[in-house]
Amino acid sequence: MVNSNARASALAAALDAGGPIPGLGDDVVLVLGGDGTMLHAIHDHPGARTFIGLNCGYLGFLMNDLPAENAAAHVRERLQAGRWVAHRFPRLRLRADTTAGVVEGLAVNDVYVERQSGTTVQLRAWIDGHQLASRLVCDGLIAATPVGSTAYSYSAGGAASHPLVRSVHLTAICPHAPRLAPIVLPASAKIAIDVLDPGRRPARAVVDGRAHGDVLRVEIASDPGDDVSLGYFDDHDFTATLLRKVLRR
Numbered sequence: 274m275v276n277s278n279a280r281a282s283a284l285a286a287a288l289d290a291g292g293p294i295p296g297l298g299d300d301v302v303l304v305l306g307g308d309g310t311m312l313h314a315i316h317d318h319p320g321a322r323t324f325i326g327l328n329c330g331y332l333g334f335l336m337n338d339l340p341a342e343n344a345a346a347h348v349r350e351r352l353q354a355g356r357w358v359a360h361r362f363p364r365l366r367l368r369a370d371t372t373a374g375v376v377e378g379l380a381v382n383d384v385y386v387e388r389q390s391g392t393t394v395q396l397r398a399w400i401d402g403h404q405l406a407s408r409l410v411c412d413g414l415i416a417a418t419p420v421g422s423t424a425y426s427y428s429a430g431g432a433a434s435h436p437l438v439r440s441v442h443l444t445a446i447c448p449h450a451p452r453l454a455p456i457v458l459p460a461s462a463k464i465a466i467d468v469l470d471p472g473r474r475p476a477r478a479v480v481d482g483r484a485h486g487d488v489l490r491v492e493i494a495s496d497p498g499d500d501v502s503l504g505y506f507d508d509h510d511f512t513a514t515l516l517r518k519v520l521r522r
Contacts, residue, residue: 281305281329287345294352301325301504304336308424311335312481315381315501323359325352325504334423334518335381337506356507361500362420363439363460365493369478372471372487378480381501382421384493386466387413387446389475389486396476397467400443400458408469409453413446413476416464416493423519431455433519436511441495464493 285305288294297303300322304314307330314324326336327348340347351357365380378384388394396414398405417426422434422442431444432455439460445453458464467490468476477486 278306278329281310281327284327284329284339284344284348288348291345291349294349296355297352298322303327305329306336307331307333308335309482312381316379316481316483323502323504325357332518334514335420335503337509338514351506357504358507359502359504360437361497361502362436363418363441363495363497364499364501365416365418365441365495366499367478367480368492369485369488370490371478371485372489376478376485378483378485379499380421380481381418382424382481383415383417383426383479384481384491385413385415385425385446385479386468386476386488386491387479389477392474393449394474394476395469397469399465400456401463405443406451406453408450409445409448410450411445411448411453414466415442415444415446417442417444418495423515426455427519432457433515435515441493460495462495464491466491466493 302314302318302321302324304311304324304326311326328336328338365384367378367384369376393410396409397407415426419434419438419440420436426442426444427433429444429446431442434440441458441460441462443456468488471489476488477484478488478491
């Protein structure tokens with residue numbers, strides 16, 4: 274899958290000119306672009322085994338970085354030699370009751386419930402059946418994966434996680450009462466959220482940028498069977514990438 278920017282298009286043309294890459298199966302998808310392109314590719318190709326991102330965008334936290342020159346040769350050499358490793362990352366599964374019916378979705382980055390109008394939302398939330406808040410007045414509530422923790426959740430004051438730490442990050446958006454602090458949960462945690470007074474304070478659920486309006490109740494959970502496989506070159510350093518691209522920006 275190729276982003277429409279000039280760098281991605283040029284790299285795609287150079288790779289195509291070299292012909293098929295030996296040893297790279299049909300169940301591997303090369304993604305040329307940025308993080309947004311990667312999220313679209315994962316949603317659009319649910320049957321793929323592994324996604325290998327080639328960073329032609331701005332941040333590219335989910336991607337492999339490339340040299341400024343001879344990028345195509347760099348990519349081809351590593352892929353032909355098998356110099357890459359597939360890592361499995363948890364996704365979050367959403368099940369939401371809306372006024373139009375039940376919707377479901379899978380998130381690589383995050384699922385969040387947010388206000389749909391100019392007023393705050395009021396939410397009742399549970400973690401593994403234990404009530405977190407009986408009435409949380411806020412702009413919304415984010416549940417993020419480890420790789421998604423560095424996106425919206427981090428901007429809202431949550432912790433930035435190392436991608437290989439299996440966890441769920443729960444972060445309130447502009448909480449008014451109570452002043453709920455960010456929480457890091459085990460990947461097995463199950464989260465339930467009820468929207469209180471949805472007629473006056475409507476809310477929507479967003480799954481990796483895809484919105485579902487007029488939600489009444491949301492359930493969020495992670496299952497190893499929903500993991501996504503991302504491929505990285507053998508010299509990729511997750512810690513260095515986290516420091517350079519997120520914490521030291």
